[in-house]
Amino acid sequence: MALKTLAYNVCLPTQNTFFAYSSLTAVANQATLTVINALSANSGIMKIRTLSGPLPQPRYQRCNECDTLFILPELLNRQSAYCPRCNAQVEKGHEWSLTRLTSLAVAMLLLMPFAFFQPLISIRLLGTRIDANLMEGIWQMTQQGHPITASMVAFCTIGAPVTLAGSILYLYLGERLGMNLKPVLLMLDRLKEWVMLDIYLIGMAVACIKVKEYADINVGMALVAYLAVTVLATLTLIHINVEQLWQRFYPQPKAKGPPSTLQLCLSCNFTGHADARGRCPRCHVVIRPRRRQSLQKTWAALIASTVLLLPANLLPISVIYANGQRMEDTIFSGVVSLASSGNMPIAAIVFIASVLVPFTKVIVLLTLLLSIHFKTQHSLKTRIRLLRVITWIGRWSMLDLFVISLMMSLVNRDQLLSFTMGPAAFYFGAAVILTLLAVHWLDSRLIWDAHATGNAEYTD
Ligand SMILES: [Zn+2]
Ligand SMILES: [Zn+2]
Numbered sequence: 001m002a003l004k005t006l007a008y009n010v011c012l013p014t015q016n017t018f019f020a021y022s023s024l025t026a027v028a029n030q031a032t033l034t035v036i037n038a039l040s041a042n043s044g045i046m047k048i049r050t051l052s053g054p055l056p057q058p059r060y061q062r063c064n065e066c067d068t069l070f071i072l073p074e075l076l077n078r079q080s081a082y083c084p085r086c087n088a089q090v091e092k093g094h095e096w097s098l099t100r101l102t103s104l105a106v107a108m109l110l111l112m113p114f115a116f117f118q119p120l121i122s123i124r125l126l127g128t129r130i131d132a133n134l135m136e137g138i139w140q141m142t143q144q145g146h147p148i149t150a151s152m153v154a155f156c157t158i159g160a161p162v163t164l165a166g167s168i169l170y171l172y173l174g175e176r177l178g179m180n181l182k183p184v185l186l187m188l189d190r191l192k193e194w195v196m197l198d199i200y201l202i203g204m205a206v207a208c209i210k211v212k213e214y215a216d217i218n219v220g221m222a223l224v225a226y227l228a229v230t231v232l233a234t235l236t237l238i239h240i241n242v243e244q245l246w247q248r249f250y251p252q253p254k255a256k257g258p259p260s261t262l263q264l265c266l267s268c269n270f271t272g273h274a275d276a277r278g279r280c281p282r283c284h285v286v287i288r289p290r291r292r293q294s295l296q297k298t299w300a301a302l303i304a305s306t307v308l309l310l311p312a313n314l315l316p317i318s319v320i321y322a323n324g325q326r327m328e329d330t331i332f333s334g335v336v337s338l339a340s341s342g343n344m345p346i347a348a349i350v351f352i353a354s355v356l357v358p359f360t361k362v363i364v365l366l367t368l369l370l371s372i373h374f375k376t377q378h379s380l381k382t383r384i385r386l387l388r389v390i391t392w393i394g395r396w397s398m399l400d401l402f403v404i405s406l407m408m409s410l411v412n413r414d415q416l417l418s419f420t421m422g423p424a425a426f427y428f429g430a431a432v433i434l435t436l437l438a439v440h441w442l443d444s445r446l447i448w449d450a451h452a453t454g455n456a457e458y459t460d
Contacts, residue, residue: 057254062264062271063090065384066458067445069259069271086384086448086458095241098172098248105168108161108232115229116158118222121208123215123410125417130410131220132207134158134200137405144408146421152429153405156398160194161233167191168236171245181249182283186267189242193395193436196402197230202349203402209346210338210403211410214322214417243269250282263287266443291443295372301438302365308431309358316422318404320411328422331355331400353399354428361390361397361435368447375450381460383447391439397432401425 058071063083070084075093083090119131134157141150167184174181208217246268255262255272264271265280265287274280274287316328329337331354339347364386370376371383404421411419448456 060255060259060262060271061090062262063088064264064266064269065444066448067264069262088388091243092241095244096239098168098175098245101168101236101240102172104232104236105165105172108165108229108236109169111225111229111232112162112165114222114225118225119220120204120223120226121220121406121410122218123211124218125215125411130215132406132409133220133222134226136409140408141405141421144420146426149401149421149426149429150405152398152433153401156194156196157200157402160191161197161229163187164191164195164233164236168240171249175249185242185246185249186283186285188240188245189269192237195233195237196395196398197226197233199396199399200402201226201230203399203406206346206350206399206403207406207410209343210407213341214411246270246282252282263289266291290445290449291441294441294443294446295369297441298365298438299369301434301441302362302369305358305431305434305438306362308427308434309362312358312424312428312431313355315424315427317400317424317428318407319420319422321418321420323417330422330424331428334400350400350403353396357390357393357397358428358431358435361394361439364390365435365438365442368442372446372450377451377456379460380447380451380456381458384444384458387439387442387444387447394432394436394439397435398429401429401432 060069061072062069063086065088066083066086068083068085072081072091075081075091077094079093080089081091082088116134119133122129122131124130138150138154138158141147141153167188170179170184171181173179174184211217252270252272257273261273262271263274265283265285267285268280268283270280270282272281278286280287313331315330317331318329318334320327320329335347335351335355338350368383368387404425407419408421411417
């Protein structure tokens with residue numbers, strides 16, 4: 001009878017598979033297996049015959065959003081795995097090879113000098129031709145005394161894309177030269193949201209519409225290169241599979257021991273047991289049950305960004321000198337003037353990116369933090385969805401800063417017509433970056449932990 005039970009366990013395609021397999025290997029040698037075969041043939045249990053080789057050990061994984069433990073099946077190409085509890089995407093199937101990604105990275109690096117330093121758009125203003133390029137806008141900002149805001153723009157439009165392409169090239173060459181690839185792999189996942197080439201492109205459209213009042217616009221030669229870099233960077237971000245690269249460069253043995261004690265490393269997304277020093281066996285970052293001081297850091301970033309949003313919205317964000325007259329625009333009055341000049345779609349985009357998104361993020365973060373604090377149990381699904389929405393949409397708030405940087409390089413004819421940055425731009429940029437960090441620092445597993453029962457379900 002004991003042998004029959006073993007056979008039954010092996011046939012179960014559920015979590016029991018692991019225990020069934022391990023118990024079989026522990027007790028059964030080849031002789032007993034033959035007995036099982038004979039017995040099963042008589043009693044009609046045939047499936048035990050498939051045990052000619054060892055069963056694949058299940059791969060356990062914890063969800064990085066809700067900490068649920070589950071067995072991850074082998075994924076086919078283009079398949080994705082989702083958490084059975086909170087429906088978060090936990091893994092993508094096989095994606096583009098490193099060789100293909102490297103060729104994209106090389107193409108990006110070759111096109112980048114043209115895209116960043118050559119004229120993207122040019123205008124004819126007061127009889128002279130002015131070219132605007134990405135670097136020129138950042139340089140104008142620095143020259144006019146705003147180096148911090150300029151470096152924010154530079155990081156999102158030049159720094160992050162160059163690092164992305166450089167990292168892929170490093171992985172390709174580093175593998176052959178035997179270099180340490182861990183720091184680059186750790187960085188790649190975090191870099192994704194900071195590559196803002198697509199937002200800069202929309203910024204260009206907004207700047208063109210604003211400048212159209214003063215001058216004729218022509219498309220610059222480098223715009224094609226810029227578009228190509230944007231498409232290549234977007235394709236890279238969609239098709240890069242960092243987990244797959246980790247598995248390729250640093251394969252780990254399947255975790256042994258009771259599955260319930262497995263821990264998730266938030267840095268590299270590996271589920272396993274910490275080593276003797278409490279570190280993740282794959283990336284060597286210390287594993288903690290929850291992100292350290294998550295609530296304190298999120299509160300600090302949230303309060304700081306709320307305070308900064310006040311001057312960002314009350315002070316002028318751009319100043320235009322036209323024919324000796326000084327005209328100031330706050331974020332909101334800029335939207336109103338865009339709308340009144342008949343550019344409703346653009347006005348709506350700027351309004352959503354610069355007004356709606358930052359304030360929504362602050363309100364949602366405040367709600368989430370309070371719900372954790374007061375151990376709220378209802379509307380869990382809505383709260384998790386809101387967190388996902390603000391994580392996805394947050395980066396679009398940088399749009400206004402990109403528009404200003406472009407306008408500064410386009411409209412700068414000193415005495416007659418000039419466009420400069422108002423004091424609000426720095427506060428606005430700082431508030432946007434702080435809200436991005438606040439969302440990053442908030443450990444969503446705390447929202448699930450706040451449920452007293454401990455087995456919260458993904459429902460409202
Ligand atoms: Zn989950
Ligand atoms: Zn790790």
